[in-house]
Amino acid sequence: MKQKAISRSAELRNLVVVLGDQLDERSAAFDGLDPRLDAVWMAEVARESEKVWVAKPRIAIFLAAMRHLRDALNERGWRAFYRALTADGAEWSGLPGKGISGETFAAQLSWTIAETRPVRLIIVEPGEWSVREEIAAVAKAADVPLEIRTDRHFLCDAAEFAAHADGRKQLRMEFFYREMRRKTGVLMDGGEPAGGQWNFDHDNRDSFGKDGPGLLPAPRRFPPDKTTREVLAMVSARFAEHPGELEKFDWPVTAAEAREALDDFIAHRLPDFGRWEDAMWSGEPWLYHSRLSAALNLKLLDPREVLAAAERAWREKRAPIASVEGFIRQILGWREYVRGIYWRFMPGYLYRNTFGADEALPPFYWTGETEMNCLRHALRQTLDYGYAHHIQRLMVTGLFSLLLGVRPREIHAWYLAVYVDAVEWVELPNTLGMSQYADGGVMASKPYIASGKYIQRMSNYCTGCRFDPAERTGPRACPFTTLYWDFLLRHETALAKNPRIVMQVRNLKRLTDEQKEAIRDQAGQVRAGCGVKPDK
Ligand code: FAD
Ligand code: SF4
DSSP states (O other): OOOOOOOTTSOOOEEEEOOTTOOOTTOGGGTTOOTTTOEEEEEOOHHHHHTTTOOHHHHHHHHHHHHHHHHHHHHTTOEEEEEEEOSSSEEEESOSSOOOOOOSHHHHHHHHHHHHOOSEEEEEOOSSHHHHHHHHHHHHHHTOOEEEEOOTTSSSOHHHHHHHHTTOSSOOHHHHHHHHHHHHOTTEETTEEGGGOSOOGGGOOOOOOTTOOOSOOOOOOOOOOHHHHHHHHHHHHHTTTSSSOOTTOOOOOSHHHHHHHHHHHHHHTHHHHTTTTTOOOTTOSOTTOOOOHHHHHTTSSOHHHHHHHHHHHHHTTSSOHHHHHHHHIIIIIIIHHHHHHHHHHTTGGGGOOTTOOOBOOOGGGGTOOOSOHHHHHHHHHHHHHSOOOHHHIIIIIHHHHHHHTBOHHHHHHHHHHHOTTOOHHHHHIIIIIIITOTTSSSSOSSOOOOOHHHHHHHOSGGGGOSSBTTOSSSTTBOHHHHHHHHHHHHTHHHHHTOTTTHHHHHGGGGSOHHHHHHHHHHHHHHHHHTTSOOOO
């Protein structure tokens, strides 16, 4: 249905601001509103893709999903004021004016308010602290009341998380997760955890061994339709210099596609999800992972639906408890937990840097051009698809950055830019907290550090690499292994205070002074080779 443009004299009651990660037609933003009196505002703003150097797949998925929601709202009779980027400019639909040239979110919203004079602005809680501040500032400057509604997409709101966290000396996901299981009744039999245990982790986390993963179930693809193809063409032209590729873009961009992706995962990959959750293999980006994070974070998919589908698969004996519990823990546990951490500790969280890391991000993170086979695979896959699974993010790209000592805000900006599922509330605690331990233990009980031997155990990357994960010094030394020992040396005093890591630190006692010196020298060479200044 083609929408009519609002005339300047037509009265507008509420202006509902819908952000790029709030694409749920059933969102609380629409509660009690009337399409005849209220209007929806959505804007594509280039600055959002430029404040960090956002990769093409991530720009494309947000814009494609936004345009599909715009069309669905128009079909339902909503007036949608929509600003679409073009190859060299932007055009509004639904509004009579041509717009203003400002490429910031605030400039466009301020202009719309001046044009349409709404009685009130309505928005669901944004997923980024600075965006919430920005919208509040725009509303204040325009003297329009702003109503911020709770995002009922999530199963735990800020007050509930505070009730969980208040008075605890230490936050740990496992305790939060059990509370969430009890509260929601997910995977519970009466008051007890279904299957007799809260956690089946010890049954999970195998590696594939020499034979590899064998024939893998190919995930359902979503070839771009006309709307998505227009977005891909625009992104290729306008953001040509940005990293990443679009040839393989096949992500779900509507609620219906997201549901198909969920069904496909439950039927074909969930049964083996747990067992191979941590495994990696060259040229196999998906393995048994769900690929649902972007659909969830854009709010195309309700987590309750995902949880119910996974639980049903177990109750109907289509998937084992270890896989189902492992998967449910990611959504009901980790996903809700990191959001709680984000809102509890922002804005100060962004500036944490426990280890005082001060190195620049190696330039090859933006190109994948490195001799390190594990990093090359994880980075190329990231740039090609906008995707890497959790262990690739935590124990390859994240681990290297941690061991090298990259500034936490710099690696945070990279993760926020490159993944199709990246939204600050989930990306920041995972990067800064879980992978870089920059928050000093808020998220994780210990830094996730390992040598190249971990990567060798969990993947086949080392087989095709010119380095040897068992060597820490010398011409074939694996940079991960060198930097692992260097990290222990640099942070020995701090790490020795952590009982979960003290055993690793004790291994330093077996090294002679000459060996320690050789490690430091080699680490300096690794840093220099990364295009990063040598250790001070
Ligand atoms: P699966 O492996 O199939 O897991 C199922 C779902 O569980 C995911 O779709 C996701 O919604 C949820 N989930 C799993 N692990 C986590 C976690 N640690 N935190 C929150 N939710 C989780 N996830 C994002 O959604 N956005 C990000 O920007 C993001 N950045 C990350 C950065 C780093 C450094 C690390 C270590 C992890 C990050 N994660 C992020 C978490 C996790 O890696 C991704 O959710 C997952 O890889 C997405 O792939 P999938 O959908 O196939 O997940
Ligand atoms: Fe990565 Fe080291 Fe293995 Fe090479 S040897 S793939 S750099 S862990």
